[in-house]
Amino acid sequence: MNMIEIKNLIKTYDNRRVLDDINLSIKQGETMVIMGGSGCGKSTLLRHIISLARPDSGQILIKGQDITVMNEARLVEVRKRFGMLFQSGALLNSLTVGENVALPLVEHTKLDRKIISIIVKMKLELVGLTGFENLMPSQLSGGMKKRVGLARAIAMDPELVFYDEPGAGLDPITTAVVDKLIMDLTKKLGITSIVVTHEMKSAFRIADRIAVLYKGKVVDIGTPEYIRNSKHPYVNQFINGAPDGPEPLRRSKDDYLSRLTSFDED
């Protein structure tokens, strides 16, 4: 069965179609990388899958349940089963590292304090941060914050983990470490992973399949090998990092002369 099934998803902001009829299915246990340039709608797509935003039309089925029509209470039940790693880690700055990782457990389970503290230690161990429980997030580096965020995301033993730009703002070595963690978790714990990124290197490293988004549409989808040899002109431009192509160098719809000689009314 497919873990996630997205059907005809459409979202419009201010007359601009950010998501234009997206269809995507993600199998259980696979790592799906959603790739695309800035402003292609990949973050918006992620916000819809984790139901932080509601679509104009279309369905998002997680394990066969449509989350776009759910009420808050049922949504909470679904959300307990997935984890999310935010771009900056999104740790609560008023809590210690340990309290951050423990937060979902404290809020959603009736486990004893001691058991929670053991789980927290285990999760921190998994991301390679043993003994960091009592530090505050402000004392950590960007890469460490992200790793703590990852520990928090897997605190409830989710079946599904989302990653928003896991490599953003990290040096190549730390990026590789985070990528390795993602791969390990997926293999060891059998987690289904959805990774949103525009970094080619890590995308090809961790992906089972890659979906390329362009102007709110999925233009190509397949294994890393398939994407590397894709015939689609935009995918080609994206992978080779060419400045000009289907995505033009200059963003201008009007004629050059008329643009120069026009004056704004306001």
Next chain:
Amino acid sequence: MTWQNNSFGSAIKKLSEVVNSTLYHVTSFALLNWQVIKLMSIGLVKPGKIFKRRHIFEQMFLMGVQSIPIVAVTSLFLGMTLAMLTTYTLADFGAEVWVAGLVGVGFTRELGPLITAIVVAGRVGASISAELGTMTVSEEIDALDTMGINPVRYLVLPRFIALLIMMPCLAILSDYLGIIGGYLISAMKLDMSFAYYKDLTIEALKLKDVFTGLIKSVSFAVIISMIGCYQGLIVSGGAEGVGQGTTKSVVNSLIFVIAADSFFTALFTYVIV
């Protein structure tokens, strides 16, 4: 001719934008209030699930206990000022004895709750919206949402309840210190003894004066905490947005506090006598 049409058109457009955004804010603010009411009523049935005692106490300390010095100092000075002004005016009638009653009634009914609310709006309201605003900007609110933790329950409710409890306490403190301020001036200028001043104050005060003041301060607590939280949660656009949200929170709180004060004064003066 054309520019006139244009400016008229753009004025209409601006007006409709203003109306639209006002409507939007009014409805979403009402929605936030509704969520708080709903959570409070669920909390009456299952308190353990909704109210986290630790969070509420933490906020009570931050909002209430830490506001004591500033509330105390401002109230003392305001009490002294009021006493000085009244002795100066009442001296013409030889009626300086009335200072005690005036300060007492003035503070318990009006100035105590009001000066507390103004100080708290500046200190606590600003800090609520700056904190929640920063959390919004750094995706912490989204993170709570995706963990299945309701941000309104986790963040708004403890602040709301904490201020609801602490505000009347601070108002009572302010009442006391205002009256002490009045006594200091009376002692210096009129050579009144403390016992005499106390008797005069108690004679002038009715229980109703104290109660109406406390009812006011509860309503101010609701205004300050809800506006602070709302302005924090709707922040967008980074550090600049947080700054704007904080400013709006303080300005709006002050406006609504003073409006509510006038409303309640009218209510207790003319309707419920």
